[in-house]
Amino acid sequence: MYSFGWIPITALFCYVFLFFAFAAAKKTKVIKSFMVLLMVMVLWTGGSLAMRLQLWPSVEFWYHVSLLGVFFLPCTFMGFIMDFLDIRKKACRIFGQVFFLGSYILNLFTGIFLPPPSVVEGSAKGVQFVYDFSWPIIIPFAVAGCLLGIMVYYIFRGCKGNMVLKKQLTPILAGIVILFTGHMCLMIPFFKGFPIDVLSGVFNAFFMFYALYSKRLFKLTLLISRWNCYIASAVISIVLFYQSIPVMGKFARESLKMSESVAIMAIAALYMISTIVLYTVMKRFLDNIFVREELVQTENLKEFSHAVSKTLDIDEILASMVDVIRKTIEVNKIYICIEDLNGNYVIKRSTSPLDENSFLLRADHPIIQYLKKTDGSLMMKDFKRTIGYKSMWESEKRQLQEWRIECFVALKDEEDLEGLVMLSEKPRHSSFTYDDMSFLTSVGSVSSMAVKNSRLYEKAYEEARKDELTGLLNRKSFYEVIEEAYEANKESSLALAILNIDDFKLYNQLYGAAEGDIALQKIAQIIKSTVGENGYVARYGGKEFALILPRFDLYSARNLAENVCSQIKELNRYSGEYSMKALTMSGGVCAIPYTASNVQELISNADLAVYTVKRSGKNAVMVYSEGQAKRGEEATALRSKSSYNEYASTIYALTAAIDTKDHYTFSHSKNVAYYAGELARGFGMNDECIDIVKEAGLLHDIGKIGIQEDILNKPGKLTAEEYEIMKTHVENSIGIIRHLPSLDYVIPAVIGHHERYDGKGYPRRIAGEDIPLMARILCIADSFDAMISVRSYKASMPVERAFAILEEEAGKQFDPKLVPVFINLVKSGTIKIAEG
DSSP states (O other): OOOHHHOOOOHEEEHHHHHHHHHOOOOOHHHHHHHHHHHHHHHHHHHHHHHHHOOOHHHHHHHHHHHHHHHHHHHHHHHHHHHTTOOOOOHHHHHHHHHHHHHHHHHHHOOOOOOOOOOEEETTTTEEEOOOGGGGHHHHHHHHHHHHHHHHHHHHHHHHTTTHHHHHHHHHHHHHHHHHHHHHHGGGGGGTTTHHHHHHHHHHHHHHHHHHOOOOOOOOBBOOOHHHHHHHHHHHHHHHHTTTTHHHHHHHTTTTTOHHHHHHHHHHHHHHHHHHHHHHOOOOHHHHEEEEEHHHHHHHHHHHHHHTTTTTOHHHHHHHHHHHHHHOOOSSSSEEEETTTTTTTEEEEEEEEOOOTTTTEEEEEEEHHHHHHOOOEHHHHHHHHHHHOOOOOOHHHHHHHTTTTTOOOOOOTTEEEEEEEEOOOGGGGGGHHHHHHHHHHHHHHHHHHHHHHHHHHHHHHHHHHOOOTOOOOOHHHHHHHHHHHHHHHHOOOOEEEEEETTTTHHHHHHHHHHHHHHHHHHHHHHHHHHHHHSSEEEETTTTTEEEEETTTTTHHHHHHHHHHHHHHHHHTTOOGGGGSSSOOOHHHHHHTTTOOSSHHHHHHHHHHHHHHHHTSSSOOOOOTTTHHHHHHHHHHHHHHHHHHHHHHHHHHHHHHHHTTTHHHHHHHHHHHHHHHHHHHTTTOOHHHHHHHHHHHHHHTGGGGGOOOHHHHHHOOOOOOOHHHHHHHEEEEEEHHTTSGGGGGGGGGHHHTTOOOOTTTSSSOOOOOOGGGGHHHHHHHHHHHHHSSSSSSSSOOOHHHHHHHHHHHHHHHBBBBHHHHHHHHHHHTSSSSSOOO
């Protein structure tokens, strides 16, 4: 054998073995960088071996191949260390690559740094390869030394405070230093002709083995079968062992004096023993550096469980599911179906976005029914044997065949099937193993709980954002959405329409809070269906709605708001039951950038437009414009100043009209207005409410204008039929008043003045505090005046007797809190008894 040939053989074997081992592993950025380093070392040691074997085409050719590996060793070591420590600075790496590539090319044509070695034959040491160094070689060695210093700095900085990382990289650093020192020793005469550089590579290889084996430098998982790796390693060992057969044969014949046949037997036995030992060493090494598949699955499942436990976002959970399945089990395609609000299972995540993702499985689909009844997974080949598969539509079968679906995994939490995962076939048509199915079942179990928690969170989040009664965005969400819409439409426009229900308090007083809620729901549905996908709708206040309209201008927003108002105005047109107070709305419109420059101005200006409409007659939509605030204030002042005066003459005209038919009703109305107003004042109501009560007192019997005079002035007791006719005066009063829009605020008091506190009154038979307060006040005033007044069918009643009846009926006909207040006001002289 050629002199020192065992050194490059050993080095090459080590690096080739490591390279094949890493070729069988799943690749990461760091592992790819390490493989590049191994390729450079194979290039260096392989070229050195071929040079020493003087293979074709020439020694010089293999020398340059080996030198190419040597020149790129510093760069690749630098790249590996930076990738391992996740250092993103590229300047040193790029400089090293450019410098050493340029140096190699220059040396290739000039030999300025290191010319090819001289081949010395026939010496006692056999064939020798002697290098002739000149001073320029110092330049690449100096640059390599600088890179070594930078690597040492990076390693110590990266390992600071991390003892595990320090122990992992220390053998690698020692190998680098030995490798650099070995190349430096080539210039020492003592090592002339000895491949000290390649020998340092052998030591470096052993340090790499030590770092991988003992320090667990990498956590490697096999990409291909472990047996394939063993076979590849065995082939390498055979090729390398073959090189030593001539030397062993010569040694056995000449030194040990063996015959040819005995020598062959001895070499064969040695080969068998060496192969067994080598195989055992390789197996132990590979089993140590590679994580077993079941450990990989356990580790991946642990990481997945940890990841999904930290999030409630359904997209992140599904993305983690796809990642962990693809990382652990090779499949071509993954489709994840999640149950929707209708109980169907639709695709929410897939690895093939270009595929048809509108595919869904209904709740009664055979696959869904099968997975609901069983836990775990379902193989397509097993499902095809069932009746359920035969009952599927041909289009569904064809779709699953096109996707090559092989496995279904249930995402099942107790009895609830949250979703399912559909997996296509594995590469190379390999089948799903028991371990695969066990792992998928575990993933499905973890995922089902995560998906369920996510859906519960989304439901709670949506409920927190929505108004409970109408299902629209609530006020808090309104501010969030309008800010988001503003940011998204800065280059376009953003309109806001605010719609406020007119006199909604009156509507509630007339029909009750339950009917008011129904009206709000109907209005919300009208607005929502009108706006559709063009914007967002929020319940801005108790009786106020906000329409956020991206990319709308002022006039398109106004047209939409007017459309909504017209639909709401028609809401009760054909309902006689609610004809006393039809719903109308006042609206204000503003838009960015036309009449506002930011969100605060947008909301403020739209509110101001609503305010102006309210004070100018209601039931209209106004677009905000400059100077509107001043006009709104003027309109308010004018309205508040003239409201009562404008209708005072109308009120007295109506009461005068009834006087022509019934003199008692006219005087009675004035008395009731007085008593009711004083009772309201004594109960603590404000001046505006007192005025309303007084006006209601004047108008409460206006409907008697439609009652026959013989009934109104009948001297005796009314018959049951006549009494029923007399009771209609309440509806008649409302029928007259509702045609005076600015007096409709008296309707709750008028319509309720014959209701009883115990619920036995008329016309609506409401009870307690469901009766408007003003109506309860009017009821006492009306009854008291009727009792102490002279009528055609009765004499007047003493005031004390009237007080006694009020007290007896407190809690029955009258409000028990108002009766003592009224009696005390009369007894104290605050209320004067009106003259009959």
